[in-house]
Amino acid sequence: MSLSQQDVRQIFEETHALRTGHFLLSSGKHSNEYWEKFWVLQYPRYVDRLCAEIARRFEADGIQVVLGPTTGGILLALETARHLNARALYAEKEAGVRTLRRGLTLPPGTRTLIVDDIMTTGGATRECLELAARCKAEVAGAAVLVDRSGGTVNLECRTEALLTVEAEAYEAADCPLCKQNLPLHAPGTTHEK
Ligand SMILES: [Zn+2]
Secondary structure (H helix, E strand, O other): OOOOHHHHHHHHHHOOOEEEEEEEOOOOOEEEEEEOOHHHHOOHHHHHHHHHHHHHHOOOOOOOEEEEEOOHHHHHHHHHHHHHOOEEEEEEEEOOEEEOOOOOOOOOOOEEEEEEEEEOOOHHHHHHHHHHHHOOOEEEEEEEEEEOEOOOOOOOOOEEEEEEOEOOEEOHHHOHHHHOOOOOEOOOOOOOO
16 A cells, blocks of 8 residues: 555644644744654654555665664664565764764665655765765665655655655745744754754
């Protein structure tokens, strides 16, 4: 059973991972939407459904390793790898560089899928692609739960997003929500990557 974009949006809304209102983003801009991915990642049954959909899209690609960046990407890498009967590897930051730690390796030629939760600028996903390239792995593509760039981020590889949305973000000076005097919420910083 496949998941539609509407199904994915509904999962984020039901778990309160997608909130609507008036929010101060870590960039300093204001937005009418706020995504808190860990509110969906707290439910194994939803992680299972989302990763099953990623796995379904790559089931014919001979994936041997699913690679995800800390922190949310790790959970998705493990669950997607379970569905694909592959290995999961975790790209952690060491001195600012994405690295496989603890002696784990991605051998040259390994068929690799990169996964991540929410893609805004694609930074963490790109760092994983760079890591895979350094290891001379063979990248089959990248998959994210939500592409908030409206499809404008180009990773120069096959990219699957379960949901594509265009983020509405405004400079404080010309924020229409401020003009309506809606209270501004400043959620905790989650953009640690
Ligand atoms: Zn505002």
